[in-house]
Amino acid sequence: MKRNNVIIGSVGIVATAALFAVSPWRSADSEGTYTQEAFSSLTEKSADDARLWLDRKYLDPETGERISDKKLRQIDAAVSQMEKSRAVTFIEQGPDNIGGRTRAIQVDVTNNDIVWAGGVSGGLFKSLNGANSWDRVDSYELLCSPFISSMAQFTNGTLFVATGSNQEGWGGDGVWYTQDAGQSWTVVPGTASLPSVTEIVAPSNGTTLWLTTTSGLRKWDFGATSLTPVTTGAGGCNSLACSPNGQVIVAAIGSNKTYVSSDFGASFTDKSGSGAGLVPTGSGRIEYAVSHSVNSSGNYSVYAVRTNSNLMGMNVSHDNGNTWSQFIGSSGTPSNLDIYRNQGGYNSIVSVTPQNAEKILVGGIDIWKWEQTANNPPAGGFEKLSQWFLNPSSSKYVHADNHEMKWAGNKLYIGNDGGIGVSYDPEDAFFPANRGYNVTQFYGIAFDKNGGVMGGAQDNGTLHNDHQLSTFLEFTEVSGGDGFQCEISFFNPKVLFTTSQFGSGMRSGDGGTTVDEFVPNPLPAGYDPFGTDGSPNHPFHTNIFLAEYYDLNSEDSVTYIPDANHATGETLLIASLASGDSISYTLTSPLYYDDTLNYTSSLSVLETSIVNEINGQTIFLDLFSWVHLGTSGSGLVPPIVGDSILVDFESGTDTVVVLSLGTYTHYYAQNVALGAVYDMEVDSVIYGVAWNNVTIQDPYQSWYLMYVNANGGELWGTRNALRLSAPDQQWGVIVQGIGGNFGDLDVEFSRDLNNLYITTGGSVITRVDGLGSTYTSSATFMEDAFWHQAGVPSVSTPPNATTKMTFNPGGTIDGIGVNPADADDIVIVTGFGANSIKRSANATSAAPTFTNVGSIAGSSSPGTYDVIIDREDPLILVVGTSSGVFVTEDGGASWEDGSIGFCGTPVYEVRQSWRSWDDGNFRPGEIYVGTFGRGIWSTSSYLSTNDDYNGGNNGTSIEEFDTNLFPYPNPTSASTSLSFELANTSDVTIQVYNLSGRLVKSISKKNLSQGSQVIDIKGADLATGTYIVKMFAGKQQATTKFVKM
Template sequence: MNFKTIIAGSLAVGLVIGGTLIKVTKESSKDAVYTPRATSVQGQDDYAAYMKMLKADPATGEIDPALVAQVMNDISARGKQTSKAALGMNWIQMGPDNVGGRCRAILVDKNNSNIVYAGSVTGGLYVSTDGSGTWTRVSGHLGTQGDNLSVSCITQTANGRIFFGTGSTFNEDQQGEMGSGARGNGVYEYVPATGDVVPVLIQTANAPQWVNNTQVANVNAVAARGNRLYIGSMDGLIYADPDGSGNYPSSFSSWTNPIKITSSLFETGTVNDIDIASDGSMVVCFSNKFYVMPDDNVTLYNTTNGLNNRSASRLQASIAPSNPNVIYMVGCNSSGNMTNLEISVDKGQNFSVIVPGGAPSVDPMRRSATETTGQGRYDMAIACDPSDWGHILVGGIRLFEWKYNPGSSPIGGSWLEAATIFGQGAFNPYYVHADKHTIVWPSASTIYIGSDGGVNRSTDGAQTWQQRNLGFNVTTFYDVACAANGWFIGGAQDNGNQLFAFQAFGEPSPLGTTEIVNTDPNITFGDGFDVAVSNIAQTVYATAQNAALIRTNSAAGGNFYDADMLDNYINNSQPWHTVIRLWETTNDPLSMDSVKIIVDSVYGAVIAPGDTVFPGDTIQVGDTIHYTSLTNGFSLQHIVTNPIILANPKDSFLIQDPIQSRFVLRMADGVYMTKDATRLNAGTFQWHKIYASNNAYNFEFSPDGNHLFIGTGDGKVVRISGLAMYNDSNSLDVGGANYALTVTTIATGLGGGSIVGLAIDPNDADNMIATAGGYSTNPHVYRCTNATTATGSTGNFVSIKGSGATAFPNMPAYDAMIDYQNKDKVIIASEWGVWSTDNAFSASATSVDWADESGNGMAHVPVHGIVQQHLWSDAAINSGWVYLGTHGQGFFASSTLATSIEENDDFADLTDNNFVSNLHVYPNPMNNKGMVEFNLKANANTTVNIFNLNGKLVKTVSLGMLAKGQHKESINVSSLSIGTYIMSLNAGNDKSIAKFIVTR
């Protein structure tokens, strides 16, 4: 496939604390292009609140494990059915293969150092056979049978078997639901020979232990000693040995808890960490205590002098591989700040503080010396050099290195920042992405780090680092948008805005992306959110948290606010989730913009090459006037339909400028709109506050751009009408003297909570799908058939959950798409992959059937964004392609619904002026709506296709199954441009045709 290019081009400070030399390097602020995820009140808290909003039951404000369990069981049961998916979507993984994403676990195979495993928080298990050079998803985590993709920890037994735990309590809540992670479901085995993922100790999804968040609902740690498997459960440490067949117990009660507090009381807290030494000794960490097993027997050593208790919220330990007497311990408090870094040289009987907590500048859990809180509860990692017991790495947001100073008393050493979190990129050998979750040190020179940016490796003992994410496609996207040249862009948590451009910017990998960089010092970028693409301006629009917005036609750009909006952005607390939407067209019959052509007696006016008119001349009907659009100086032509008589001695006339766009952005005080977003030639930008509430979770424009629909956080759908009718601030601004826009609430109480997804039929703006978040028994998918004409807030939307075995599960539905050729084909982006129907509008509400489309190249990964290319194949090389922005496995694309012009043979010979119409269409010409009258010889599934005179299918109307006899059906043509069209009515094997005209 050939792709046309549409988008252009591509201080050292030393001090001694407790015998430790501390050195801190100061980074240049101009290189700071990454913002860690919790550096302010509107950081981690807003992130957690947003994810909770998406997933919580709106009735309680909490995520109900019982409802989650119900969905898991429902989906599992459907996966065992043999029914085909409604649309049969085939998915292609489209990277990014150079970015990575949240990695919580890494394991290097003990028998072959080239084999490396990595686990993602929602993307599943990946394996590399070339020392992390390339990665592949394990086949057991593909398709609809993938049981749990939230990998938190990995271990290997003496006989080489691979086991991994799922779920983590180190996200924003104990359920693992409020962050980008997901709830776990126990421990699994990966079988390399077959690629299978096999349950070992899992919890039945409706079991009380799972619902009550106990036992192995989330597993923070797994470890092995010989073939004995240890699991860090939510009810303490447990272990088991395999039976004669190699099987481990499948019930929790058959595993042994070895930690006794008294003769009859066991330690049943949630395990944070397990580390097993070369001699079989072990340390087990809980949130504020730890236990040491000094040898390889079952009894664990518990000191009686209180040395094993810590004032901490999380603890993690590392035993020196070369000296099992040496144990390092690091912890954090409830604010996420490091408490102390400690060392024991006597197997945990005594500990010494080697780096005390409290100093922000030397706290790896904090981003910088100015931060008051850290993230140790979320990101913490520690590992010891296998060849040197006095050399360790500690990770949080930042990465620090401690080296023992031989002979020091008290014991001490140097404490250095070992990498930077700024100036990111493949060519910066000192960069490691912020938020480190695991450090694996298999040899003196080789180190692996798993972070929110994927996998990094050092081959020189932490002197330099390389990103190792080729194929580790686990980026967590919130949104996706596509361009007519096949490019697409997504906004990602922790990884900014990633543009896929088929290596046009020199990306080194086949599925690599380029991050859109903010160059504006007034704007703070970090997490990516909503995105958009303009085919007219060849421009992408990228956002970050708190209403940060830039545009660019390369890989870097700045804001396009006006002065008041910039002041608003800087001085007000903006919503964490940045919401935008772009509408554009090259042929807007409703355009209020005009180009003024001045004709004077000296120079006249050149209306076409070689054709100059002067005052007193007449421009005749049929003449072509060449003129320039207000948008980027594009050349336009206008065919005169009425004579233009020019007066003397000077005259002027206006010609409509059909190139139009509208762009909306949510800010702290409401919704703003500009018509200048695609005008790269605009010297200033004019924004209008068209809506005075920031309760806007997503936007959707009608195909003609006259209506804006808003999904709100309290279950409403609001329509703002008249956007095409006005240009002036008095009419468009809510504070204007003559505010003229019509604001209508057309739905209330949908889903009982937030409307997080809207989709409009590109052929008929009255048809709309609305989706709701939250695990709840409320409906999650609704349809509307009068979106542009509804006058009230009731009776317009109806749930199309369906019923029985094909009903839509009670899970969060994040986004929706209506197919550009057939409104009955609807795809929903959900917490559990993508789901589709082929009778969304033709079937009764209770008869709509939903099918799981998460197989055929994909998995049950959360999908937050879905978009289809609605431009036809004469305007886009990817016409009909569907793109997904998943929250854990990057981008996916599908051509299943794509149709080229060559496939539309219905219009053959219909443009012949001699053809005879056998279909009654009236009025003719028609304006926005018309009627089609026909007689059916038999009951038939009936469809109307409308073609332009170039043979392009421009609209499809599915009338559904109609009975034999006479029919009159209304056809909405408001989205069609002025011109002549062919209508083809298909009923079973019969076809009727008519030619009609659209005028305004």
């Protein structure tokens, strides 16, 4: 059936060639239209996969093996002597509410409200209020390794902190102690050269510290100038526990043989073996616990938990470790006693409850309880107390992967991959306690144009902070699992992309409130589905990449159909195909629209209708195509009674027999200005008629890439990732044969998307040229851009419009940095070694050449993982390393350590917000780093304001600048802090008013620097109530409010 259309005259205004008033920054943070679907959080990752990825980051270029602890200590020594950067200072972006992997907790013996905790790569923290809040111990950072493994304390308050890890392979720098509550630190003699000390214990009433070392059990008597070897069996000491008074000490030696002393360490006896009363050997890991007090027989109860990937057995001795009984044998997935979920070598801890020597808590994936109910031999039952996959607000939630348990009376502190957990009664309830405890480990990070940040965290999912939560540093989880690479759209910051292990990818169109799977679908036959554990197609570390460009050469277009009249010269904001983005366009001709359209009487035509003899239907014959059926009818137009005709209805062609004929009026309306006529069919009035439209260029372009390990390594891509309503995502393989199987990729685009540089952790860089010039509007787009479409078997034909080339700069390439102003200028980093940073000035040529950039610290340089070239000054390089962030402002001739706040913590990703104010970027030049143990940090040291571009304030006026004025905490019972952004260096005035309009407080600050600022408002003299806060900085103004409780 013919529908209402304009049928006469000029019907369209095409404007694909020229945009009269296009503004790239006029994009709204619009929400998409996604629906929440179930996201399974019931699959735990493999700790072995995470370890393999970390090992790949610590390869020695000279040996091809993991770098030695000796070399790591040399690197640490060299870094400690370097100048701290005066040019770059970083500020913490958080999270202050998530935590991270923790294996060391100590309740202070002098005051149980004081608790110490150490992240495995985040340094030392201290709480003065029983873990309600935490502060970093800054004095520790300046001297000591951030890789904390264990803590112990003497009764006199001397606190010991051990460093190094045999799980992640990070070397330490010994055992440190403080006698003044953390103000100063001293290394225990003889420990600085040890590869790692994974466990220390100290009898609470003694002055002797016991240590595990790779050479065996050692002890240190306070004041001695060296360690004392302890006579046990041959081999290293792997685990250690002691009774509170030091009488009973139990240690794992060599192949985890159990040695016990019941005479305060004077002698040790081998209690391992296959016979009765002994502890079996051969387990990959063994953990011990000793009761807090003697049992009913006057002896200490000692427990041994043996694991490989799962439980091998648990043993108990109720006579000071002299005779042992096994009370449970091996078990694991998929049994009901699945404590470790194939990770028994990674997460294992056991602790005896304070009041009952015959009750223990066992930590693996979750927390379990075992209580003895029978003697001779000891026997009892297990009960699971926690569930890691519940919401953190649940009283049964404890984060997965438990490593530490310490008691303060009946109060239990738990260290796990989620930081700190607390319980006043483990059989009743738990809660996380991470406020201020930022030891979160990020693999990858993202940022938005307003300064919001997101990161993919080890065992803590993908976390987002738009600085609109209860504190400036608070994050919220967008998706779970292990988080890896992530992206935030610059054009529309509500569009987020997240990942988890083994190729899982998600997309959100509403700022993270809801997420849906976003991966190439369907994959060709023979590929494992995304998210398949252990799949050869999908490495543990999932890699995605988003690149966006406001492309004035775009061949894509959008058509605007008006819903109102628009005059020549009027400026319209027309929706881009990219969701949430708008194109500013000034009309060169008017657009016409009728809300109510009445027919034009002079155009009405009397037409023929017929009645169908078969079903009695009246048919307005002029509205359909029809032909006579056969040759037996009249053949006339219109037909006559008795004729049989074939009518092409909307539902399909059907036979009609003419029963009778009639007439009807066919209505038309006219737009005189256009000379256009609208076909109204049988309606004399219709509604919502657009007479013409305008088609304009759509400059919002992007490429979204995802790695798949097939055909020698593939990158799949789509240009429709930001087009949330696109019916077809049009995925395809842009390049094959790039290598990679650890998921250790880095991908960087040139600004215009036409040069793509790829490394997969080998010595080769792959460059793909031409992607930025392929557009989805082209009829040959799929052939131009891709090897093959998703779901179509691979063919040998490469893309028509792109080219691939490879070049070999040497080394094992970890990261690439591309100058956003010059695609020829790239820097690569290659891990450890003196010549680990190289630069090319002709990277787009047929044969790029590279030269060495001055090394950070010669042969003792830290491992280099990622790099950025500053957007304005190419002599400025910022490099993420195994020991923090390093900066050069002279092209590599000299380097400074920019890691104050996260010294010594690995940094795997560095990113710069390189777009300008004119591009709509409110943080131009800001640099973000993702640390693996201290969260996300940023620096505004190279931040520019709109005054730095084209005379200042072009594109965005000072009145339009987003100040992001934010009070935290809010509500508050005491003081509050105001965070805000300054567009320019300025004097600042803060005025606080009560609800009666009276000024109750005024604060003035002189010459505050442009960028992020925080001003404290003291609340001691403020009454309970709501307060209005006004901020004035030149022409910049903002208002907010807070509540004093």
